[in-house]
Amino acid sequence: MFSLDLICCENDNEIFHDQVVALAPNVPALYELHFGVPMAGAVLSALNTRLDAPTLALILEQLEAKLIFVDYQYTDAALKALELLSRKNVSPPHVVVIPECDKSASSMDHKHIASDLDYNCLLEMGRDDFRIIRPSNECDPISVSYTSGSTGKPKGVVYSHRAAYLNSMAEIFRFEMRQMPVFLWTVDMFRCNGWCLAWAMAAVGGTNICLRNVSAEIIFDAISLHKVTHFCGPPAILNTIANAPATVSSRSPLSRSVNVVVAGSLPNPEILAKVEGLGFNVYDGYGMTEALGPATVRPWKPEPDSPLEIEQEIIRRREGLHNLLIEGVDVKDPKTMKSVPNDGKTIGEVMFRGNILMSGYLKSTETTRETMKGGWFHTGDLGVRHPSGFVQMKDRAKDIIISGGEAVSTLEVEAVLLSHPEVSEAAVVGQPDAVLNEVPCAFVRLKEGFGASAEDIIEFCGDQLPDHMIPKSIVFGELPVNFSGKVQKFFYEGDGQRQHQPCQLGIPLRLSICLQ
Amino acid sequence: MFSLDLICCENDNEIFHDQVVALAPNVPALYELHFGVPMAGAVLSALNTRLDAPTLALILEQLEAKLIFVDYQYTDAALKALELLSRKNVSPPHVVVIPECDKSASSMDHKHIASDLDYNCLLEMGRDDFRIIRPSNECDPISVSYTSGSTGKPKGVVYSHRAAYLNSMAEIFRFEMRQMPVFLWTVDMFRCNGWCLAWAMAAVGGTNICLRNVSAEIIFDAISLHKVTHFCGPPAILNTIANAPATVSSRSPLSRSVNVVVAGSLPNPEILAKVEGLGFNVYDGYGMTEALGPATVRPWKPEPDSPLEIEQEIIRRREGLHNLLIEGVDVKDPKTMKSVPNDGKTIGEVMFRGNILMSGYLKSTETTRETMKGGWFHTGDLGVRHPSGFVQMKDRAKDIIISGGEAVSTLEVEAVLLSHPEVSEAAVVGQPDAVLNEVPCAFVRLKEGFGASAEDIIEFCGDQLPDHMIPKSIVFGELPVNFSGKVQKFFYEGDGQRQHQPCQLGIPLRLSICLQ
Known part of the structure; x- marks a missing residue:
């Protein structure tokens, strides 16, 4: 039995590193920033492109962002957010505009921001003799991910190099990747750094197929054209696939199986069966921003010829194998911190412990302390433990009736x-x-x-x-x-x-x- | 760009943990000891079963071993070693004899050692309420592997929990394993803890097919019977497969491809082509005990219809991709510690740096310091760097003419x-x-x-x-x-x-x- 220390890379809630913000869909520039920003010794915050200007302004202020990279499609929201900042006398970050690939920002149709810079021009200013600034400690922050949570105000979740490194390795295994996979970017790269796959794909020598938008046609065409091996996202992606018109799904039949990982509530078994029938292997994940993405995952494999009822039962139980690199997954009484009995009945709070967890919430010592009480991350989800040791989710603590x-x-x-x-x-x-x-x-x-x-x-x-x-x-x-x-x-x-x-x-x- | 700290889990050359020795072929008991011994807070040394009694005695003395588990086939050598120890007034370790599966030690034909204990009886004495003793620090030792080196006296190479953990993860990727593989134990488990696969297999929920002996017939039968997905060992295993009589290789054709990783000098391309032709995927590794097993690995894939000359050229160049989790592989001038130019010509010493390295040589501060000079592990192998960045091995420093x-x-x-x-x-x-x-x-x-x-x-x-x-x-x-x-x-x-x-x-x- 070997193990790593349970090093809690604690966030001291102060910002010692320059923060760089990105507001972009899944374009190559955003992928590149996942490397360029940490290699410059700064911390990356890739923000949800659906954020409105006031929320964006709030986040920029909290981060004390020095630099923001904005895709040309999102300069409108960014401009409004910068205006809100200047009204509050907060000094705004420098702006770099990301144009469409192979174009210049000035030729693109977007709202110009004073003193903005073109991303490609910035790259050209790069020096060949630049020396990578490595973290002084593996617990140093690499990125901040914002969680919308289910309850309102976005929180900045700080990831350490150590956690991001280990989770990237875990993803390779979780997705059952061989060397040099072809990854279709259907999951938002701003979501837990694309579940840390931005880094994992570089580690395995993978090919990244970047997408501005997702549709059934785009998915099937990309699979056929680029020989996609893996993609992932919210469960809705399965509906997109299952409901694709036959003209789309049949014109490019899968020449080999493709692994799809979804995190969230699985859709109905009919959809799953249809997606599997098209040649996809579906994996079901459970996680959250604080766990750097899916923390448990299991393949959803319908038994051949099993009645749908059984599959429904399997889905309903929502049991998961815990992430290989998470040290502990347990169901505990949050008051006593004792594990619930393995009886499949006693409800407790699902908790995680290990190296693949956030360092803490940015500038929120109190919330961090509360969430990490007793050395375990309190997910806020309720569950039971079965005699087999499997954990079954019951509900969000605040959703249970x-x-x-x-x-x-x-x-x-x-x-x-x-x-x-x-x-x-x-x-x-x-x-x-x-x-x-x-x-x-x-x-x-x-x-x-x-x-x-x-x-x-x-x-x-x-x-x-x-x-x-x-x-x-x-x-x-x-x-x-x-x-x-x-x-x-x-x-x-x-x-x-x-x-x-x-x-x-x-x-x-x-x-x-x-x-x- | 993320990274882990280059934590050099330095060996202070003192023994603070109880040492447990195992002298056994690839039997289930030896696999179990890879877990039971560290979980008891002790350090495991699985020794080469081909060691002679004087060398065995030397090692037991150096380790100050408290306990030795001896397979019934090897009690002869163990007995002689214990006699040598007692002649030197060194207190001998307690002895536990591992019988054949499902038999008792007393029923087996072996030389009895005074006060020996049967492995199965020992297991029966186990307590259900035993609490795992976890390492107090991830740099604590988990095992000691003995290297015969190419130059005589065996050296004890200390592995930390951290290094073993990371290398186990790396192996999963290096072997391109999906979940729940079936592993055939053709590599000696006493060699770098089976290249750390003893732990990796548990991490991926794999099935271990344990073997006392290796032969073509045993390999082909096991593949057919147990649906083996992976195995590994020295290059000679490829000769064993290629030279198998047609009655053996044809009676159990592979129903799917099987991955074989070998470490050492590859045999001639004819053999490789024959092995690939039978349905095996061959991977070529380069490493050493100090790097916990293969540190670089690359798939050996003959291009379809390529003339044998080209394949020979590929083999001759012996280029490798470095282990995903090794931080650095370089070719340096050992005097100046400067990298050689990427010209494919300038010879330097191949060096490694990172977390998947030994903590040091047991009780050999001076040798450890010399081998790790300048923060890099000096392999003693000579190589060149190609413009592509690939490293090509040239020779052992001491073998070059x-x-x-x-x-x-x-x-x-x-x-x-x-x-x-x-x-x-x-x-x-x-x-x-x-x-x-x-x-x-x-x-x-x-x-x-x-x-x-x-x-x-x-x-x-x-x-x-x-x-x-x-x-x-x-x-x-x-x-x-x-x-x-x-x-x-x-x-x-x-x-x-x-x-x-x-x-x-x-x-x-x-x-x-x-x-x-």
């Missing part, structure tokens, strides 16, 4: 809803109830061309769930998602002052929908 | 000899010469049933090598190998006192042959 004293895992109800043949997406929240305090309420999006009624769906759930878990009302429509593309069960109503007022999706319904 | 002032790489001459259609094995050494000081002399073993003359072979070399590199004499016969199965160009003549008198193979020829 207590109905008449009974705990209702919204994930389990959602899994049943997703197994309904006409349901495409589902989210369950608590609805106030005079007698039971809370009851489950389901938000459901039906598949195109289907028209199941609320009664149909409630009846379907009644066949598979105990009474207290059956949704008492069904709301049809689109589901609101947050910056990260996750269904937003809680959200905050933003105004200029960015007051964060969590409200529950089930209650101010109209507002949640119009936020879309 | 200076003939009339010109350097002769014995490896290059051997590669040409091996490309002769009738040559099976070859070793080149320097022979004293009145005019040129030294001239190349070749030791050659012909393939079964062939009878090329010395003149034939010299003429063959003359077509491909400059004059000063052509062997001036050819000696036919078996080649002497050392404990590690390497051709022993230098050897030492042992007597009871273990005086180490290096003599060159080319000179006291009879002696070298009779040492076999």
Whole structure:
């Protein structure tokens, strides 16, 4: 039994390194910045391109950013954010504009920012004799990733060189990569540095196929043209593949299997079966920004000829093998820090420990201390341990519904809803109830061309769930998602002052929908 | 660009941990000891089963071993070693005898050692509530591997938890392993802890097929029966496969490709082509005990329809990609520590730097300091750097021949000899010469049933090598190998006192042959 020390590369919440921000889609320049910035001794923050100007301004201020690289498509938001900063007398970062490949920034259609510089011109100014500035300590920061969290205000999550290094190695194994893979960039590079794959791909001598946008056609064409071996992203990517018109999916059949890793709630088994049928191997991950991406992963392999029910059961259990390089994954009582018994029943909080964790939240000593209480990272997710040792997720701590004293895992109800043949997406929240305090309420999006009624769906759930878990009302429509593309069960109503007022999706319904 | 610190887990040459020795072939017990011993807070030394009793006694004394696990087939040597220790008034370690699987030691045919204990009985005494003793620091030692070196006296090479951990991860990638591989133990587990694969296999959930002996029949049967995905060992294993009778290789054709990694001088391209033709993927590694096994590796892939000459050229160049997790591989002038130019010509010493290196030699501060001079591990091998950045091995520093002032790489001459259609094995050494000081002399073993003359072979070399590199004499016969199965160009003549008198193979020829 060997191990690495549990070195907690602690973040002292001070910034000793220059911060460089990037606001760009998955273009080659953003990939290059993952190397150039740390090699210059600075720290990279690749930001979500869907951020609005006020949030962007907040983050730039918190980071005390010295330099921002902005893709020409996003200069509008950047410009507004810089204006907001100057109104607060905060000195703005220098701006470098990333033009389309092989073009100059000045020829591109974008809002010009005073004293901006063209990315390609900057590269030309580079010196051949530049000496790489190596970190003085492996616990030095390499990047800051912003998490939208499920609860509002973005937090800066600091990654150390050590953690990024180990997670990059872990990704190679997790994705079952051989040497020189071909990676299709369907996951946002600004999300945990593309789950640390930006670095992992360089380590394995891989080819990066960069994409500004993702569509079924782009995916299938790239696979056919570039012999893609791996890609990943949120579960919605599976729907994109499964729902691709036959003209797209059939014109470029996969000549070999392609590995797809998704992190989040898996879609219904029908979609999975369809995606596997097209020749993709699907892997299901569970993780968060604080764990540098997926922390557990398992292949989703339907047994040949197994009835769909069994697959649904497998999906519903959402069990994962822990990341090879994570030292510990446990389910604990957060008060006593004791492990729950391996009985598959006792609910506790899922916790991680090891070297592949953030150093801490930027400038938030208190939040960091709380999240790392007792030497374990508190995920905020609830789960159980099975006698086999596997961990099964139950719900986000704040999403679980207590109905008449009974705990209702919204994930389990959602899994049943997703197994309904006409349901495409589902989210369950608590609805106030005079007698039971809370009851489950389901938000459901039906598949195109289907028209199941609320009664149909409630009846379907009644066949598979105990009474207290059956949704008492069904709301049809689109589901609101947050910056990260996750269904937003809680959200905050933003105004200029960015007051964060969590409200529950089930209650101010109209507002949640119009936020879309 | 990310990196880990270059933490040199320095060996202070003192023993603070209890040393446990194992003397066993690749049996399950030896695999288990790779976990049980470190989990008990002790350090494992798996010793070469081919060691003679005096060397074994020397090592036990140096290690101050507390406990020795001896396979029932090797109690004879162990008993003799213990007797030698008691003659020197050194307190002997406790002895545990490993019987054949599912048998008891007392039922086995072996020399009994006073107060010995049966391995299975020991396991039964284990307590369920035993708490793993974790290392207090990741730089703590996990194992000591003995290198026979090419020059006589075995040296104890100390591995840290950190280095073993990182190398295990590196092996997974180097062997291109997916999850749950099936590994055939053809490499000795006592060699760098089976190149750290003992731990790597546990990390990937692999199946270990343990073998007491290796033969073509055993390899092909195991592949067929257990669906082996990977194995490795010295290059001789490729000859074993290629020379397998058709009745063996054809009765169990490979249903899928199997990856084979070899470390050492590759056999001739005919053998390689034959092995690849049977469905094996061959990888060529270069390393040493101090680097925990192969430090560079590259796939050997013949281009389809390429003439054999080209493949020979590829083999002859022996270029390698450096281990993903080794921080630096360079060719330097050992005096100035400056890198040689990338001209493919200037010879320097091959050096490594990084986390996957030994902590040092046990109780040999001076040798350790010398080997790690300037912060780099000095391999003692000579090489050049090509403009592509690849490193090409030229020779062992002490094997290179200076003939009339010109350097002769014995490896290059051997590669040409091996490309002769009738040559099976070859070793080149320097022979004293009145005019040129030294001239190349070749030791050659012909393939079964062939009878090329010395003149034939010299003429063959003359077509491909400059004059000063052509062997001036050819000696036919078996080649002497050392404990590690390497051709022993230098050897030492042992007597009871273990005086180490290096003599060159080319000179006291009879002696070298009779040492076999």
